[in-house]
Amino acid sequence: MKAIVYKDYESGDIYFLKDLCNNLMRFQADRATIKPDVMASMNFENRLVPDFTGAERKYIAVAYDCEKPIGFAFAAVSKLKQEDISARPSWAQEISGLGFYPEDYDVPKTIGTYKLLFVDSKYRGCNIGGQHSNMIMKWLNGHEDIEDLWVFVANGNEVVGKFYEKYGFVHSHTVFKGFIEAYWQNAKRNKE
Numbered sequence: 001m002k003a004i005v006y007k008d009y010e011s012g013d014i015y016f017l018k019d020l021c022n023n024l025m026r027f028q029a030d031r032a033t034i035k036p037d038v039m040a041s042m043n044f045e046n047r048l049v050p051d052f053t054g055a056e057r058k059y060i061a062v063a064y065d066c067e068k069p070i071g072f073a074f075a076a077v078s079k080l081k082q083e084d085i086s087a088r089p090s091w092a093q094e095i096s097g098l099g100f101y102p103e104d105y106d107v108p109k110t111i112g113t114y115k116l117l118f119v120d121s122k123y124r125g126c127n128i129g130g131q132h133s134n135m136i137m138k139w140l141n142g143h144e145d146i147e148d149l150w151v152f153v154a155n156g157n158e159v160v161g162k163f164y165e166k167y168g169f170v171h172s173h174t175v176f177k178g179f180i181e182a183y184w185q186n187a188k189r190n191k192e
């Protein structure tokens, strides 16, 4: 393994991330105990592509070993409205409990979400996830209008919440009776 090189993208074709993204979706589906079928239905085409193309402001950090992408992280900015607070995906219609945001969350508000993070298993433990997270946090905190940052951890993978706590996130609430754990922090403006 040569030195790992990092690149970032805010637009363009992201097809080269298909395998890594699908590996992440499989990783989550294999561990999920609550609605694993919903996790298993997620893939590059229905998760990352629409999220990336649909967001006005988005950021992907990619780690390369030579020419080969071996890890990536994805974040985006969105404007939350009142209807987003009560919104539920079709598979969550019968599940009670809080959704993605607290019921009394003060909106409208611009938020940044750390959406996806994955490092190829052969490369874990070498601070590649840490480098990705530093890039993501710097980018998220570079937006003047972002008030809060969010990250959502899939059930079965709760241990990774400890990883996000290293980057300032604190547990906010349990989403859809344990399907996801939501972590939150106030945005901190980057100092010049």
Ligand SMILES: CC(C)(COP(=O)(O)OP(=O)(O)OC[C@H]1O[C@@H](n2cnc3c(N)ncnc32)[C@H](O)[C@@H]1OP(=O)(O)O)[C@@H](O)C(=O)NCCC(=O)NCCS
Pocket (backbone or CB within 6 Å): 024, 027, 116, 117, 118, 119, 120, 123, 124, 125, 126, 127, 128, 129, 130, 131, 152, 153, 154, 157, 159, 160, 161, 162, 163
């Ligand atoms: C989570 C993940 C991206 C971390 O990447 P990595 O390159 O192995 O992480 P790093 O080497 O930068 O680790 C940084 C620190 O976080 C800790 N850490 C890494 N993975 C962790 C995990 N899954 N849970 C808790 N802590 C973790 C490391 O012990 C290390 O701690 P230290 O700085 O005190 O030594 C990687 O394990 C992965 O891809 N996991 C599978 C997918 C996943 O869980 N993605 C997150 C979806 S929400």
